[in-house]
Amino acid sequence: MNANSIQKANPGMNDAILQVQHLSMKFGGLVAIGDLSFAAKRGEITALIGPNGAGKTTVFNCITGFYKPSEGMITLNRNDGSSFLLERLPNHEIPARAKVARTFQNIRLFSGMTLLENLLVAQHNKLMKASGYTILGLFGFSGYRKASAESIELARHWLEKADLIDRADDPAGDLPYGAQRRLEIARAMCTGPELLCLDEPAAGLNPKESAALNELLIDIKNTSGASILLIEHDMSVVMQISDHVVVLEYGRKISDGSPQSVRTDPRVIAAYLGVDDEEVETVLTEVGDEDVIEQLDIGPDAAHGPGTSSSYLAGPVSDTVGHSEGERVTVSKGASKAAQVDAKANLPRKPSERATAKSTGKASTAKPRGGRK
Amino acid sequence: MAVTVSPERDTVATPIQRALKEGFYAGAISLGLFVLFIGLKTGQNMSNELVVTTRWGLLAAVVIATAVGRFLYVAYGQPFMASQKITNVATGLLPASVASRFFQLPWFVAAVVVALLLFVFNSSLAGWVGAEPAGYLQFLRALAIIYVLACVIYYFRAFIHANFTRLGITALVLYPILVVAVLSLNAWSITGGLQGSLKWVDNFGIQILIYVMLAWGLNIVVGLAGLLDLGYVAFYALGAYAYALLATQYGLSFWILLPAAGAMAALWGVLLGFPVLRLRGDYLAIVTLAFGEIIRLVLINWREVTNGSAGISGIPKVSFFGLMSFNVSDPNYIAKVLGIAQSGAYYKIFLYYLILGLCLLTAFVTIRLRRLPVGRAWEALREDEIACRSLGINTTTTKLTAFATGAMFGGFAGSFFAARQGFVSPESFVFLESAIILAIVVLGGMGSLVGIAVAAMVMIGGTEALRELDFLKEIFGPDFTPELYRMLLFGMAMVIVMLWKPRGFVGSREPTAFLKERRAVSGSFTKEGHG
Numbered sequence: 001m002n003a004n005s006i007q008k009a010n011p012g013m014n015d016a017i018l019q020v021q022h023l024s025m026k027f028g029g030l031v032a033i034g035d036l037s038f039a040a041k042r043g044e045i046t047a048l049i050g051p052n053g054a055g056k057t058t059v060f061n062c063i064t065g066f067y068k069p070s071e072g073m074i075t076l077n078r079n080d081g082s083s084f085l086l087e088r089l090p091n092h093e094i095p096a097r098a099k100v101a102r103t104f105q106n107i108r109l110f111s112g113m114t115l116l117e118n119l120l121v122a123q124h125n126k127l128m129k130a131s132g133y134t135i136l137g138l139f140g141f142s143g144y145r146k147a148s149a150e151s152i153e154l155a156r157h158w159l160e161k162a163d164l165i166d167r168a169d170d171p172a173g174d175l176p177y178g179a180q181r182r183l184e185i186a187r188a189m190c191t192g193p194e195l196l197c198l199d200e201p202a203a204g205l206n207p208k209e210s211a212a213l214n215e216l217l218i219d220i221k222n223t224s225g226a227s228i229l230l231i232e233h234d235m236s237v238v239m240q241i242s243d244h245v246v247v248l249e250y251g252r253k254i255s256d257g258s259p260q261s262v263r264t265d266p267r268v269i270a271a272y273l274g275v276d277d278e279e280v281e282t283v284l285t286e287v288g289d290e291d292v293i294e295q296l297d298i299g300p301d302a303a304h305g306p307g308t309s310s311s312y313l314a315g316p317v318s319d320t321v322g323h324s325e326g327e328r329v330t331v332s333k334g335a336s337k338a339a340q341v342d343a344k345a346n347l348p349r350k351p352s353e354r355a356t357a358k359s360t361g362k363a364s365t366a367k368p369r370g371g372r373k
Numbered sequence: 374m375a376v377t378v379s380p381e382r383d384t385v386a387t388p389i390q391r392a393l394k395e396g397f398y399a400g401a402i403s404l405g406l407f408v409l410f411i412g413l414k415t416g417q418n419m420s421n422e423l424v425v426t427t428r429w430g431l432l433a434a435v436v437i438a439t440a441v442g443r444f445l446y447v448a449y450g451q452p453f454m455a456s457q458k459i460t461n462v463a464t465g466l467l468p469a470s471v472a473s474r475f476f477q478l479p480w481f482v483a484a485v486v487v488a489l490l491l492f493v494f495n496s497s498l499a500g501w502v503g504a505e506p507a508g509y510l511q512f513l514r515a516l517a518i519i520y521v522l523a524c525v526i527y528y529f530r531a532f533i534h535a536n537f538t539r540l541g542i543t544a545l546v547l548y549p550i551l552v553v554a555v556l557s558l559n560a561w562s563i564t565g566g567l568q569g570s571l572k573w574v575d576n577f578g579i580q581i582l583i584y585v586m587l588a589w590g591l592n593i594v595v596g597l598a599g600l601l602d603l604g605y606v607a608f609y610a611l612g613a614y615a616y617a618l619l620a621t622q623y624g625l626s627f628w629i630l631l632p633a634a635g636a637m638a639a640l641w642g643v644l645l646g647f648p649v650l651r652l653r654g655d656y657l658a659i660v661t662l663a664f665g666e667i668i669r670l671v672l673i674n675w676r677e678v679t680n681g682s683a684g685i686s687g688i689p690k691v692s693f694f695g696l697m698s699f700n701v702s703d704p705n706y707i708a709k710v711l712g713i714a715q716s717g718a719y720y721k722i723f724l725y726y727l728i729l730g731l732c733l734l735t736a737f738v739t740i741r742l743r744r745l746p747v748g749r750a751w752e753a754l755r756e757d758e759i760a761c762r763s764l765g766i767n768t769t770t771t772k773l774t775a776f777a778t779g780a781m782f783g784g785f786a787g788s789f790f791a792a793r794q795g796f797v798s799p800e801s802f803v804f805l806e807s808a809i810i811l812a813i814v815v816l817g818g819m820g821s822l823v824g825i826a827v828a829a830m831v832m833i834g835g836t837e838a839l840r841e842l843d844f845l846k847e848i849f850g851p852d853f854t855p856e857l858y859r860m861l862l863f864g865m866a867m868v869i870v871m872l873w874k875p876r877g878f879v880g881s882r883e884p885t886a887f888l889k890e891r892r893a894v895s896g897s898f899t900k901e902g903h904g
């Protein structure tokens with residue numbers, strides 16, 4: 001935890017495998033990500049959390065080249081010292097050259113191909129070179145046969161890690177949901193990544209599968225040398241395995257630090273709890289002591305409050321979050337609560353000024369999201 | 374409170390009652406459908422006036438046939454099929470299958486005897502019973518032969534299933550030899566046999582194999598990479614014209630021009646691919662369709678080069694690797710070199726083996742490519758393009774290679790077509806050809822070589838066989854031409870096959886690699902691709 005705070009104060013350049021600087025992504029008038037900066041450290045599991053529609057998947061899509069960011073810089077420093085500006089690389093070169101692999105929120109497997117084939121497709125570039133861009137392979141060149149055998153061995157290795165070896169010759173579409181999630185991770189690992197981006201890997205898993213997934217991720221982190229960037233709603237997964245947590249709300253970073261510091265951050269709690277304007281203060285006094293609040297005043301300023309469009313686009317989804325005291329609270333989301341907490345936290349204690357601060361809070365809230373009753 | 378059930382609800386209509394009702398409805402519907410189609414016919418009389426002829430008799434026959442057919446199906450067919458699924462109470466076994474009851478030894482022996490007798494007395498039949506019954510007896514003979522063959526296939530079905538590919542290739546290699554042998558025996562002379570074999574080798578053998586090759590080429594694009602290409606015939610045309618022009622203008626040999634035509638078609642595949650491949654699904658289909666039409670219109674209108682719709686004739690024949698020629702006037706004519714009787718059949722048999730070789734080359738390359746990374750990437754592209762990109766696959770070049778490879782085989786087939794025909798014109802490359810090739814791929818089961826070959830055999834062989842059904846003239850009158858019903862039958866066959874096997878003849882997919890055992894992947898998991 002100590003090391004974490006030092007890193008936060010002074011993020012070492014080569015220590016960070018991924019650096020996102022001033023990243024913005026706009027869809028027409030909608031600001032999906034606004035001026036986001038964070039770093040993911042080498043050899044660590046960094047979690048990216050936030051309520052639904054916060055822009056987490058959009059961040060992934062920018063990192064992996066599916067979207068071209070409107071502004072900002074995404075730097076990837078590979079283990080061998082080379083670095084890449086991901087926003088400038090074409091989509092398919094990001095996995096191939098910058099060694100970033102990803103999974104998808106809605107699983108994308110090659111469902112009509114067997115598990116083994118799925119993992120072989122992931123080794124496409126390597127095998128393509130070995131087959132002399134098909135020409136040599138067509139004539140049964142021995143170098144290709146060797147490479148092909150090696151690729152099957154690598155696939156076998158990851159199938160064993162993901163506990164799928166018994167089903168290696170079954171079509172991927174035939175697997176149960178949890179196994180499909182693990183297969184997608186194994187497939188991403190077969191590209192030999194240095195940064196593995198996982199979009200909600202624990203979604204839809206039962207507790208047993210979720211525990212197996214935790215083990216797999218820890219194992220990947222410890223043995224393969226890949227760093228992990230993780231989007232997750234399941235707080236038990238996040239809190240157990242991540243070394244570092246970045247919290248987004250409305251495309252802005254509202255908190256960044258160790259899991260422990262993030263879970264006690266009033267802004268985060270407010271963002272997840274979606275308390276009423278009047279209750280913000282209560283929450284603040286309940287969970288946040290003065291020190292924590294002062295320490296973490298890096299939230300968005302009032303001018304960058306969420307726009308109306310982002311407010312009504314988000315759906316009325318309920319989230320269940322682990323509360324700091326351990327009890328679980330099911331809540332409905334509200335508009336940017338973190339901004340309100342910020343506004344309140346910086347309040348002078350005089351009642352007259354408090355009233356003005358409250359109104360700013362409301363202004364930045366714009367329209368409350370649908371579903372709040 | 375007591376629930377009263379009305380007595381009508383309890384009585385379930387007996388199958389016969391239901392069948393009567395449904396038969397009546399079917400008759401009414403077909404009457405409504407056909408009253409204008411069949412009941413009335415417009416034509417011209419001697420003074421060019423429009424006359425309406427009524428055909429109530431024919432209409433009545435069709436309507437009654439429909440009604441009776443529906444009645445029989447509901448009354449007897451459906452209960453029978455249902456009973457097939459119910460196990461016997463006493464033995465706990467399913468009833469013997471229809472097929473095993475249909476193919477039985479006594480019947481087999483009887484059919485063999487009938488077929489043999491009719492063969493032996495073929496020539497004297499007409500004298501004994503008259504011309505018309507003799508026609509029917511010939512039909513009976515054909516039925517007996519089909520029954521005998523079906524029995525044999527049924528009996529050896531497990532073996533055939535296990536060795537389908539090997540048996541198929543053997544049969545294809547032996548086919549011309551068998552045809553010549555059987556016909557020679559029948560006519561009791563080798564030259565007669567050769568002469569008679571022309572039709573069988575050319576119309577059935579070569580024709581089918583050209584479509585097999587085209588469909589296998591298109592299979593790479595549609596079946597493997599999942600890119601819907603409705604203009605495939607353009608590459609076929611490019612290959613044909615490349616050979617026709619270069620051979621007639623520069624006198625280059627087939628063996629140089631075959632790869633050249635393939636390369637040319639592949640090049641055009643890439644050129645077409647560049648602008649088009651960012652499109653997906655329906656949009657891609659429409660643009661490729663347009664490409665096919667553009668090529669055809671260019672062929673028609675660029676008269677200085679292509680000679681317009683008159684086409685190019687006098688395309689030189691293929692030589693036997695330059696060693697022997699098939700032109701009677703040449704000094705190295707095959708019959709002179711080998712010292713055998715002159716016959717046009719040699720060239721056809723040679724062409725048969727040539728296209729067979731080209732087909733096997735296509736199959737070999739396709740099978741090899743599927744096991745190489747590029748082939749796997751094609752299939753992965755069909756399954757999920759976004760996932761492919763997330764794995765570092767360059768989807769643009771992958772699509773382009775699929776397009777180019779498919780186009781190359783189309784070009785090969787085209788140059789062969791030009792050499793076989795000796796004449797090319799834009800009329801051979803209309804959209805209908807693209808549609809037929811695509812239909813064969815879909816019918817065979819996208820991605821499956823065996824299924825596609827069978828589909829080509831059924832579809833092309835079936836339409837060719839319609840020309841042979843002369844006895845139908847006895848039934849429908851002398852001006853009945855079964856070939857005209859080709860497209861109707863083609864369409865009906867497609868509907869039936871798609872109802873019976875929605876994924877084509879071979880719906881499953883062979884995996885390209887395996888750890889423990891190779892198990893076919895059921896068609897319900899594979900995707901068709903979106904572009």
Ligand SMILES: Nc1ncnc2c1ncn2[C@@H]1O[C@H](COP(=O)(O)OP(=O)(O)OP(=O)(O)O)[C@@H](O)[C@H]1O
Pocket residue numbers: 027030032050051052053054055056057058059105310313314
């Ligand atoms: N291609 C797009 N075009 C327009 N708007 C988009 C696009 N992609 C995302 N958005 C919008 O950006 C916002 C952030 O979406 P994103 O999918 O990144 O959320 P998320 O944090 O992943 O949410 P969840 O937890 O539900 O997955 C949403 O309001 C969404 O509607």
Ligand SMILES: [Mg+2]
Pocket residue numbers: 056057058105
């Ligand atoms: Mg998401």
